[in-house]
Structures are given as C-alpha cells and as structure tokens.
Amino acid sequence: MSVATIVSSPLTSSNIRSLSIISPSSFSPINPFKSYSFALQSNTAKLSTTSLLRNPNSRFSVSAMSVAAQENLSKTAFLDRRESGVLHFVKYHGLGNDFIMVNNLDSMEPKVTPEQAVKLCDRNFGIGADGVIFAMPGFNGTDYTMRIFNSDGSEPEMCGNGVRCFAKFIADLNNSHGIQSFTVHTGAGLIIPEIQDDGQVKVDMGEPVLKASGVPTKIPPNKDESVVKAKIEVDGVNWNVTCVSMGNPHCVTFGTQGNEKLVVDELNLADIGPKFENHALFPARTNTEFVQVFSRSHLKMRVWERGAGATLACGTGACAVVVAAILEGRSERKCRVDLPGGPLDIEWREEDNHVYMTGPAQLVFYGSVEI
C-alpha cells in the first residue's frame, strides 16, 4: 500500500496569489476540493484540479500562474474521481478519535475489507486512524447508513464520535452549510446527528440498554436484570462496575473495592484495558471506561476501546459513563465529561429516556491511497 496524494491545509483565494507547478509528476499543493482559473501562456484557461490530477502526464510549461479559488464548490468534489485500485478518503476527528471516511453512497458493500482497514488504520505504515467509516445509502427510510470497522478490523455497532464526523462528512459531500440534521441507520438502530449553528454536532444517541443479556455481559445481574454496582475480578483485583450498551458494550468503573475513587491519570491503561476487553464475562468483548468524579456535573474518563485500544475519546463511552454515574447516584442528568482529547456534553433526558451527546467534529486532511 502506498499513499498517492495527501493534501492538507486547504488553500483559499485569500492566501494564494500565485502557484508554481514544478513537474507534472510531483503532487503540487493544489486543493482538490476547489477549481481554479489561471492564466497559461497568455491564454486564460479554466481547469479543475480534478482534471489536473486525472491527467498526471500532461505537461505544463509555465512556472507560475495566478489563482482564484471558487469558494462555492464542495469540499469533497475530488471524491468523484473513479480510478480502480485507488481509495479516495477524507480524514476527520472528534476530539482526537480519528476516522478515515469513505464515500460509499453508491453501494451497500463496503469499498474496504476488514483486512484493508487494519492496514489503512496503521499509524506507521498506513494513513493512521482509530477506524474506517462508510457513508452508505439509507435503509428502512433513513437518509443514510453508517458502518464502521475498528482499527483491528472488527465491526462495532455504533460509534459516537464517528457519527459526529459522519454528519460533517455528509454536509461536506452535499456542500451544505448551517444547521442540518440527518437520520442515520446504524447497528445500534436509528441515530440522529444535528449540526448546530456553532459547528458543534448534537446527536440523539437513543436509549441505553441496561439488561445484562443486551449489553451483553454474563456478570450476574440485579433483580431488574441490570448490572449496576456489580463486582468483577480482573487480574486478582475486585472492581465495581456498571454495564451499559449504547448499541455497543461498555463496562464503566469508578474504582475498586479497596479504592472507591480512581485517579484516572495514574492507571496503567495498556495493562488493565485488554484484561477487561477480553474478560470471559463479556462474550462480545467490551469497551471499558475508567472514571473520576469531580462534581455531580463534571466527570473525567479514560477509555480502553474494544478493537482499537486506548483512544483520545469515545462518544458512546462518554454516554455510557453518564448513564452509569446517574444509576450509581453520582451525578445529575446533564454532565460535562473530560476525555484525553477534550470535553463532551452529555445528557440522559428523563422525558424520552434518550441520551444526547454534543461535541466537535473536524476535517483533518484528505487524500488518495492505493489499496
């Protein structure tokens, strides 16, 4: 696998006055999201970068030209290019939880296999990401379908930070701006992200599942079938845990039997994380959140994700943490949750039993890669 093109820091008409094309085979710093008007050997030509990049053998005899960017084109127009064996992608992140987004709107078959996803997510030999996300046609009346492969190639049901990135990706594909929302079919059912006027994305994450068999976990449940303040032995230590599914499984802990109050920065996550993830009491493996309580409306967490390891943020994890904190009587229904990559605002609303998550999603760079 070799990276063919990666372009970052989109150019604008305000920061570009002239542009040099050194050789047709080197990738020039042209923004493929835009088209440019420029003067070529005294003739004025209008050429889109898409056609520039489609014709790598064309020869340019000029060394400089003036550029005027057209601001009204889709940021993701370059994804329309169709070369076989090449994947065009856009990378986004939500608080450092990063994803390779693939325009898969013409097919229900992912353009990338789980094995290829592992290679693409590799931070040394690939693009680097926590997962690959596919934007697909809607299902059962929804606007879109979202599927995701973790960096280990496994397929989770849902991804909270991913669905915020998904919403931004769809808006960029449609070249649409401002407040907008979409209905998205996921393995966790219907999810509704809404881009707000400040650019943050608020997501209706649906209802949490508390029934042990639905999480799933084999930890003996309470009378109401939930696993709240239960005990689990991991590596010879008894941990107090509450288990929540946000479509995907989460095991939330605020401490051990000897130490009720975690200081999460002191944890050796790489050591303890995999022991929770692969514990026999979690038949589908689990995501694990380690939580410190600052106040009834302010929590801090670190996460070990199923299939991705330690990540900078986990949206479904932050939702599960607030649900667990409420069930354990530690917090109010609205909380700010600090993650290594930044904060998320979470609310578990009493009226509809739905969890709402609000946070950022940002484009990092775009490019093409041979697969």
Ligand SMILES: N[C@@H](CCC[C@H](N)C(=O)O)C(=O)O
């Ligand atoms: N980072 C995600 C969760 C991604 C899926 C997870 N690794 C799993 O296997 O369940 C999020 O933001 O929710």
